[in-house]
Structures are given as structure tokens and as C-alpha cells.
Amino acid sequence: MEAPPDNDVLWARSLHHTHADGSPGLHGVSLGVREGEILAVGGPRGSGKSTLLHCLSGLLRAQRGEVWFNSVPVHTMGHLARERLRRDRFSWIDPAPTLVPELNVWENAALPLMLRGTGRRRAKGAALEWLERLDVGHAARKRPHELPLAARQRVCLARALAPAPTVLFADEPTAPLHRADRAHVLRTLTTAARSHGITVVLATHDAETAALADRTVSLLDGRRVNTVHLPPVTETEGRAACSLSA
Numbered sequence: 001m002e003a004p005p006d007n008d009v010l011w012a013r014s015l016h017h018t019h020a021d022g023s024p025g026l027h028g029v030s031l032g033v034r035e036g037e038i039l040a041v042g043g044p045r046g047s048g049k050s051t052l053l054h055c056l057s058g059l060l061r062a063q064r065g066e067v068w069f070n071s072v073p074v075h076t077m078g079h080l081a082r083e084r085l086r087r088d089r090f091s092w093i094d095p096a097p098t099l100v101p102e103l104n105v106w107e108n109a110a111l112p113l114m115l116r117g118t119g120r121r122r123a124k125g126a127a128l129e130w131l132e133r134l135d136v137g138h139a140a141r142k143r144p145h146e147l148p149l150a151a152r153q154r155v156c157l158a159r160a161l162a163p164a165p166t167v168l169f170a171d172e173p174t175a176p177l178h179r180a181d182r183a184h185v186l187r188t189l190t191t192a193a194r195s196h197g198i199t200v201v202l203a204t205h206d207a208e209t210a211a212l213a214d215r216t217v218s219l220l221d222g223r224r225v226n227t228v229h230l231p232p233v234t235e236t237e238g239r240a241a242c243s244l245s246a
């Protein structure tokens with residue numbers, strides 16, 4: 001088994017995955033993510049972005065291929081070890097805000113820290129700090145249902161950043177936000193990641209979002225492709241970008 005390069009925090013080789021119902025997921029995707037890098041995974045709907053993030057984070061075990069985290073094989077880990085890895089080293093942001101309705105906003109944001117064993121007072125402090133940075137500090141004592149969708153997504157971002165994860169997986173994190181809101185939240189996310197040395201793997205089909213990343217890996221039908229951006233053209237002239245198989 002070939003070991004991954006030392007400076008890659010995540011490294012995947014030849015991932016193949018077909019979903020239980022026979023839907024194709026990934027066909028031989030390989031990639032490396034450097035420490036502190038913000039990597040965008042681009043591609044149209046259904047191209048395999050979420051499936052790739054699920055495999056890289058150990059949420060899903062690819063049927064074939066390898067995933068390494070800090071030179072440790074994830075693909076050979078059992079269910080509990082992968083669960084512990086996700087709890088202690090990774091954070092996750094979904095396209096739609098998923099919060100515990102019975103907890104208030106700061107308790108939601110502090111939850112991953114407390115699950116890692118951080119005391120309540122410290123966890124609350126970190127949660128409040130991130131909620132302030134994301135402009136939802138004023139809602140700390142409210143229940144999630146009292147907040148608009150965009151504010152709830154900001155709470156999810158605070159929850160993901162508060163534990164200072166080694167890797168933050170963000171699957172279309174700004175999908176529920178308006179365009180103006182999107183830019184602000186993304187900038188907060190990328191600035192925070194850079195200043196705290198957090199590696200980010202960001203799935204997006206939005207070119208503006210991908211532009212904030214250090215690098216983009218593009219998928220099409222579960223395969224990596226090289227995206228060639230052409231100069232803008234009028235609608236009648238055709239598409240502004242095309243993809244060529246790698």
C-alpha cells in the first residue's frame with residue numbers, strides 16, 4: 001500500500017462508489033488536500049460532490065479505493081473509529097441548517113465541543129464568540145425555530161468553527177442564503193479557516209463560491225475533470241465554460 005505524501009492532511013486514491021440503489025456515485029476519484037488549504041469541489045448537480053465529501057470524512061466507506069487522514073488509513077477503520085475521528089477532528093456543514101430544536105442557539109453551537117469533553121463554561125465562551133463573529137450573537141438564548149433560515153445557517157457555521165476542527169467539510173454551506181448574505185458568510189468562513197489553520201473541503205456548484213478557495217477540483221458524473229473557463233459570451237453564443245475529461 002503506497003503511503004500518502006506527508007504534507008497532505010487528506011489524501012484519497014481511486015475512490016469508487018455505487019449507492020445501494022445502483023445510482024453511480026464516484027468512478028476512480030483521487031485527490032490530495034494540503035494542510036490549511038481551502039479546496040473547492042465543483043461540478044453540476046449529481047456530479048458526486050456530496051458523495052466525495054462523505055467518503056473523505058469517513059461518513060461513507062467507498063467500495064473501492066483509499067482515504068488517508070494525516071497519514072492514517074481511514075478506509076480500513078471500523079465504524080466506531082471513524083465516528084470518533086469525525087467527532088474529534090472534523091466538522092460538517094450541511095446545505096440546510098440542522099439544529100437541535102430543544103436546545104437554544106448557544107447550546108447548539110457549543111454541542112460539538114461538549115461532546116469532545118470541553119467543560120460547559122469554556123464551550124459556551126467559544127460558542128458565543130463565534131456566534132458574535134457571525135452576527136447571530138444577539139440570538140444566543142433563542143430557540144432555532146425563532147430564527148430565520150439564514151440566521152440558523154450562521155449558527156451551523158458557528159457550531160462547525162467553534163471546536164477549531166482539523167478539517168471542515170462544507171456541503172453547499174451557503175445554499176439557503178441570499179446573494180449578499182452569501183458573500184459575507186463565505187468571507188467569514190474562509191477568513192476564520194485561514195487564521196486558525198483549518199483545512200476546508202467545500203462542495204459547491206457556484207463559481208463565485210469556488211473563487212474564494214485556494215484551488216478547485218471539478219467533478220462530472222463521478223469523475224475528476226479539468227474545467228476550462230472561457231471568456232464570457234452572449235447567451236446566443238453558447239456556454240461560458242466547458243469541461244474536458246482529465
Ligand SMILES: Nc1ncnc2c1ncn2[C@@H]1O[C@H](COP(=O)(O)OP(=O)(O)OP(=O)(O)O)[C@@H](O)[C@H]1O
Pocket residue numbers: 019020021023024025043044045046047048049050051052203205
Ligand atoms: N444516498 C443515496 N442513495 C442513492 N443515490 C444517491 C445517494 N446520494 C447520492 N446519490 C446519487 O449519486 C449521484 C451523485 O450524487 P451527489 O449528491 O454526490 O452529487 P452532488 O454533486 O453533491 O449533487 P448535488 O449538488 O445535487 O447535491 C447522483 O446521481 C445522486 O442521485
